[in-house]
Amino acid sequence: MTGSVGAPAERREGREKVSGTARYAAEFHYPGRAQAWPVPAAVARGRVTGVDTAAALAVPGVLAVLTHENAPRLAEPDDPTLAVLQDPRVPHRGWFVALVVGETLEAARAGAAAVRVDYAAEEHDVTLTASHPGVYVPEDANGGYPAVREQGDPDGAFGSSAARVDVAYRVPPLHNHPMEPHTSTARWEDGRLIVHTSSQGTGAVQGVLAGLFGVPEDRVVVTAEHVGGGFGSKGTPRTDVVLAAMAARQTGRPVTVALPRRYLPAVVGHRAPTLHRLRLGADTDGRLTSLVHEVTTHTSRIKEFVEQAAVPARVMYASPHSRTEHRVAALDVPSPSWMRAPGEAPGMYALESAMDELATELGMDPVELRVRNEPDVEPDSGKPFSSRHLVECLREGARRFGWAGRDPRPGSRRDGPLLLGTGVAAATYPVMVWPATATARALPDGTFLVRVNATDIGTGARTVLAQVGADALDAPLERVRIEVGSTELPSAPLAGGSSGTASWGWAVHEACTRLARRLAEHTGPLPQQGLDVRADTRGSADAESDWARHAFGAHFAEVAVDSVTGEVRVGRLLGVYAAGRILNARTARSQFVGGMTMGLGMALTEGSTMDAAFGDFTESDLASYHVPVHADVDGIEAHWLDEDDPRLNPMGSKGIGEIGIVGTAAAIGNAVHHATGIRFRELPLTPDRVLTGLLDSRTANDARTGPAASGSGPMRGV
């Protein structure tokens, strides 16, 4: 071992990125390359009855207008959202009904504005309620999890519990909004389709395009060398790549489709809103007797995607009686999809908020309540955990945060108009891993070349994989070159489900380990072309495990709530993780901090409003959809435990890309309760909600004690 793994190696592509030379999907300037701009549907449900393209075609520089009447026919996709321009149906507002191809972006945009679309609009319904008549229990939630799991008699046990919490939470729709919008450049060359796309996995793009256009997979080449984030929304192909390939076929030109930011909420997936009902029953010692988590969410008319928000409740705490249930209503809304920690992020917000409420109910420290309910085995499956260090994360976090001596009474600390509070929440994320292939080559000059179709979406994947390879080869890191991001490389799965590094790394590790063995046996100089070894982890990476494998973490937050404005600012956010072996201290920290920042947004600033009249999301740009800024948090700390788990993969790693978001929102929400004494159960905690809550609470206090006790007006006596 050369000790590359674990070191804070710098991103290999860092210089290219900060100097602007890293090429993204829109930056392949082929001669004759055209640009395309889509036309979104302006009704929430109905049919296109006519498309008048004359004015658009008259715009100088416009090359073509694709509509459902003239666009290339596609084979039916598995993902119905990719069947663009195939029929006149409008399943939701913002669905693309035409694509204008122009010599320039400006021409395409002007052309798109000139396309006239007539619709036969139908009544639409986009409003989710827990009692919506269309709500049903699906077979599976996303990820293939059974929609319902039940153990014992949860209702009966809840009814006879000494302490009970029966509460409802709401998480609004959320948007992935990666920095680089979904973009593809496509060209056809001698019957081959060559695509540069912004994707979390080119393998899936290749397969889908081959199927849609009826060409063999080996005649489709897809690259994604640099990707400006995805957060789940680029896990599978989106319409940009299908439209680019269609337009390139139609016009015979290379075509770039870069989706405008404002169109993303409708067409790239979103985190569906979730309505949660939690019932926690416990004995007087705080041991759970019943745990019921019911989730209602929405999906679109064309695709069933059920946010698996009740699934983490099957992993977290021991309870003899439990039920977890998902329910969904198909509405005239855009299709939801994966967004960072699908299921865990909203589900753990609700569960960890309810645990905090139970701690309050019991008069017990919320850290201790969690420790007390630590299970011996995974509650749902009965499998032993390969490793589980949640308690250690809680204890270490409490120590670093200074939790000891906390006055548990809500509203007990203030600094002038600021109400101060602290909160804690646990986090979990499953370990996922998929088979992959990789090659490793030793060259006569003493360097190595590792090739694997991994995708580096900004996480540092290529850097970490080189570290894994270097250690397996017992070679210095700088001698190991790595190639990722193309279907021309050995096939490998997507960057998603926090599985990328484990999946790709396993194959890289195996290829490099075997190459090292061959080199040890090799005598004499290497051949000019080098020595090549190929690894395929099928059969090992996808072998059924007897172990329940999950990462765990603990989040602590300190907040200040301005009693005048209802503004919540986070003074400190601290996370401690047990996620197996950390392979690169620098990029891992970025992942944890990035996840926590996204959780901060989920808690305080990010929210999307479905406009009932028009059927679309109101916040469609980064000026109105508020991702957090630096000024929103004074300090973020990410720490991790050294966790040694031999039952994962050869590197001993668990995924780290998502767990950072998981418990953050609950920790902040619990801190806001501690600060104010008010339990807010709907995110985000924006000033309008918080101030209204503070005022209502003051009014209620005034009614109890008389206004004299709390000042002359509603703004007094916080």
Added chain:
Amino acid sequence: MKEFAYVRAGSVEEATSAYAAHPGARYLGGGTNLVDLMKLGVERPAALVDVTRLPLDAVEELPDGGLRIGAMVRNSDLAAHPLVRDRYPALSQAVLAGASGQLRNAATTGGNLLQRTRCPYFQDLSKPCNKREPGSGCGARDGVHRDHAVLGHSAHCIATHPSDMAVALAALDGRVELYGPEGARSVAAADFHRLPGDRPEQDTEIRPGELVTGVVLPGSTAGLPSAYRKARDRASYAFALASVAAVLRVSDGVVGGVGLAFGALAHRPWRARRAEEALLGAAPTAAAFEHAVDLELSAARPLRDNAYKVPLARGIALDVLSRLADAALTRRTS
């Protein structure tokens, strides 16, 4: 984007004649709002008259102790100017509370005043908006309007004006200087923006072809305690949910002069004249401030989802006024 002519003006006269020569022209300052709206198709100018090279980029001292701020002074430079910070802290604070560092580096004083509402219905051509397309209706009134007006709105429009800077100018008795085909004139900053009434397409009192050439701050409010406070969804780069600018003069233990203006509550910076009248001559006490602010906000007519703005504006106004009163009293005794 629709094709447009581009003219770079070297003088104010050149700018106004270029504007007159190109029907459908717009003046281009920093472009931080206009260019966005052109991309969205909300603005479709036939010509842009670039006024960023006009010699209007200075902050000058005036004989009465006031300042003249050229219309092309960038927001960052305005906020950082020592004389502005010293004499009109509310203005510096307001400008710094707006947008982001990058936008403030580009945005101009004149352009800041003339920016359009960020109402999402105004920005979306597929939806009705009386401001963008008179007579088409208002999507926000029964739609998503948490951020919209509670004061002075009409059946036709409930939009708010997004500027922070303009709120401070209104409170500080600033004047907007204009030059147009009929010559130069000036308008009180507090009266420069309009209420929507039945002509929401008209944001301001500016006349066709007129160019904002500068803003004048009077000596009467120079050096007085003044402050700006803004409440918002995130700590930077977010428009106000409510904001307040105030300047206060206390003499002989009573309020000798006061300027109070609210932002994000109305189609224009809302100069709180009723509150000011109630305060003049009164002792600067918490009770007097509460009475005055409540009087002003009694005119509020919140919509379904924005009633929170009234107590929010009340709270920050009382906070700012009481801080200014403390500062005024400290100043007198020191």
